[in-house]
Amino acid sequence: MITRKDRIFGGLLGASIGDSMGAATEFMTRKQIKEWFGGWVKTYVDLPDHMFLKGATKGMVTDDFSIGYYTAEAMIKHQQKMNDEMATEGLLKWNSDPLYSQCAGPTTRLTIARLRGEKVPEVKERLCMNQRVTNGGGMKAGIVGLFNPSNVDGAIEDALTLCKTTHNNTLAIAAGCAIAAATAKAFDENASYLDLVHAGIYGAEKGFARAEELGVKPAAGCSIAKKIALAAEIGLSHQGDFENAVAQIADIIGCGLYAYESIPAVFGFIAASKGHALDTIYMAVNCGDDTDTVACMAGYIVGAFNGVDAFPKAHLELIDSANGYDLAKMAADIDRMI
Amino acid sequence: MKRYDRILGSLVGAAIGNAMGAPLETRTLDLIKKELGHGELVRDYVDMPYDAINQNIRPGTVSYDFAISYLSLLEFVKEGGITKEASARALLELKNNPKYEVYAARTDTATKVGLDRIEKVKHEWTPYDDLPVDNRYLTSSAAMRSWVCGLWNPGKVEKAIDDAILMSKEAYDNVIALSGAASIAAATAVAMLDGSTLSDIVEAGITGAHKGYEKAMYVARNSAGASVEERIKLAVKIGLKYSCDHERCIREMTDLIGTGINANEAIPSVFGFLVASGGDVMEAICLAVNAGNDSDTTGVMIGAIAGAFKGIKNIPEKHLPLLSSVNDMDIEALAKRLDEIIL
Structure with a gap:
């Protein structure tokens, strides 16, 4: 049996592994990844010189896992469940780290300026701001899943609170949920990888409905729930075929910045690899485009699903030392809080 | 059918789709029906909505998409062919001539970046400059005007693809954007030909996306993103599946393919809607524009292809005089001139 703490630990570690491995492949096409690294990337490799994070070393996470980490840190420090204050504190702490603040997109920058009470230029906005349907909500939402073991509805509510501080539109929130x-x-003892996909679809549907209820801004874009189902369908028909599973999901679903690409893609990779911890992460690391975000989100899910022991010990040592983390302690702290 | 009827049909179809789609831009199907269509699908020119940046735009006014296509054709006529220089002149004319301010005010970001490149404006270094790829500008900005390369090359798919890349590669230095442009150009070229069927047009679109991507790889910046070609294949299946229920078709298309600004959304959905409509100009445009999001761009592309396919007689008579007068464009004269000049 996998203990609750080991699942929390696994989620934290899985997300960190995905983010740091994906940091090297981000932006590139699948073909470029293969050429640059001489094959698929299935370990920690040096970041190419062109990457944003100059001087980053192997095993360092990027803006994706770090925001979840800082959010968890705030919740542990205050012994407080997710609320607006925790979401804001995590965001500001994350942004005060220069390593990650350089990665913040325009939407997040604007939100942070507002939160800090800085004057921001008033721009007339359209009702639907479709360029803001991005995966920034999804990339941090995995953390609230770890605070809500087996409590799917609780996780959805917390994700709603966490995501709307920065990504206040129905689709980005549905993706986070x-x-x-x-x-x-x-965390369910009897859950299979199909149940993970099912929960993803449920979370997208319910998150969307709850966001609408709360008067969150509408946006035009693909349906998160329907695209998760399509991604899983593609994944299921390419099980055991790494190359084609990754290609089909990337070509049809997409692995880009839009929430309706990278979040469904996560579920496609889970379906294709039957929820296997490292295989799912490897697919995400090599899918091209926003690889680190896709791999980070996938890592939360498959890490919790398989527990920390699914990852060879060397991973934890590298992640802890490269980032100055003590993920075992964080997992224990979260476990105690629940 | 006379070739002139196809040329005029394509020009008018493109203008209708663009002008009808402009007020619907950014919205979802449900918001369009509720706020702009009195509960129904929109099938005519409507006023700009309350949240539009500029509300003083007369119904029937085209947007940047058709305007740049029209100006490009004028330049190509003057030049006697499609060249990089003539294409750049059209972009600059639209930007700098105050007569076109209403269109220039709605220039998209990718085009602004392209204009800077053409005008050799130095921009400050950003981390994106170091990357071997650019995933920010894989938009439909090249495809929204590339249909003119199809008009210029009736039945000549390869030439239409090459011209689409030639016309756009300076401003839109992105393989996915150019794959989309080649797809629309190839489909229009085939639609211009007597005897072409809807499936010929779709197959040309797929070929165009495929070859356009391969050819663009030699001349343009790389880009990671979903495949225009693969998504066209899925969009066509969706269009076929829901060809008897057009509202459902719009919903499934927007839910799974999307109609956003990226070339890998708008272009595939155009082919899906073409299949669902059977190619009828007004029905095809209705499907595309009510799908919302980048509706003026899907509108211009689908109108151009369907208009070439079915010809001007498939389009209600009121549109040509209305669009010509509202936009002060002599569309008929351009069609006549094109018919004389095109080989």
Whole structure:
């Protein structure tokens, strides 16, 4: 049996592994990844010189896992469940780290300026701001799944609170809720990888409905729930075929910045690899485009699903030392809080 | 059918789709029906909505998409062919001539970046400059005007693809954007030909996306993103599946393919809607524009292809005089001139 703490630990470690491995492949096409690294990337490699994070070393996470980490840190420090204050504190702490603040996109920058009470230029906005349907909500939502073991609905509510501080549109929130719901579901003793997909679809549907209820801004874009189902369908029909599973999911679903690409892609990779911890992460690391975010989100889910022992010990040592983390302690702290 | 009827049909179809789609831009199907269509699908020119940046735009006004296509054709006529220089002149004319301010005010970001490149404006270094790829500008900005390369090359798929890349590669230095442009150009070229069927057009679109991507790899910046070609294949299946229920078709298309600004959304959905409509110009445009999001761009592309396919007689008579007068463009004269000049 996998203990609750080991699932939390696994989620933290899985997300860190995905983010740091994906840091080297981010932006590139699948073909470029293969050429640059001489094959698929299945370990920690040096970051190419062109990457944003200059001077980053192997095993360092990027803006993706770090925001979840800082959010968890705030919740542990205050012994407080997710609320607006925790979401804000995590965001500001994350942004005060120069390593990650350089990666913040325009939407997040604007939100942070507002939160800090800085004057921001008033721009007339359209009702639907479709360029803001991005995966920044999804990338941090896995963490609230770890605070809600087996409590899918609780994870969805917390994801809603966490995501709306920065990504206040129905689709980006629905995407965040899908990741949170699947991470929470991963704690079920009898859950299979199909249940993870099911929870993702449920989370997207319910998150979208709850966001609408709360008057969150609408946006035009693909349906998160329907695209998760399509991604899983593609994944299921390419099980055991790494190359084609990755190609088909990347070509049809997409692994880009849009929430309706990278979040569904996560579920496609889970379906294709039957929820296997490292295989799912490897697919995400090599899918091209926003690889580190996709791999980070996938890592939360499959890490909790398989527990920390699914990852060879060397991973933890590298992640802890490269980032100055003590993920074992964080996992124990979260476990105690629940 | 006379070739002139196809040329005029394509020009008018493109203008209708663009002008009808402009007020619907950014919205979802449900918001369009509720706020702009009195509960129904929009099938005519409507006023700009309350949140539009500029509300003083008369119904029937085209947007940047058709305007740049029209100006490009004028330049190509003057030049006697499609060249990089003539294409750049059209972009600059639209930007700098105050007569076109209403269109220039709605220039998209990718085009602004492209204009800077053409005008050799130095921009400050950003970390993106170091990357071997650019995933920010894989938009439909090249495809929204590339249909003119199809008009210029009736039945000549390869030439239409090459011209689409030639016309756009300076401003839109992105393989996915150019794959989309080649797809629309190839489909329009085939639609211009007597005897072409809807499946010929779709197959040309797939070929165009495939070859356009391969050819662009030699001349343009790389880009990671979903495949225009693969998504066209899925969009066509969706269009076929829901060809008897057009509202459902719009919903499934927007839910799974999307109609956003990226070339790998708007272009595939155009082919899906073409299949669902059977190629009828007004029905095809109705499907594309009510799908919302980048509706003026899907509108211009689908109108151009369907208009070439079915010809001007498939389009209600009111549109040509209305669009010509609202936009102060002599569309008929351009069609006549094109018919004389095109080989």
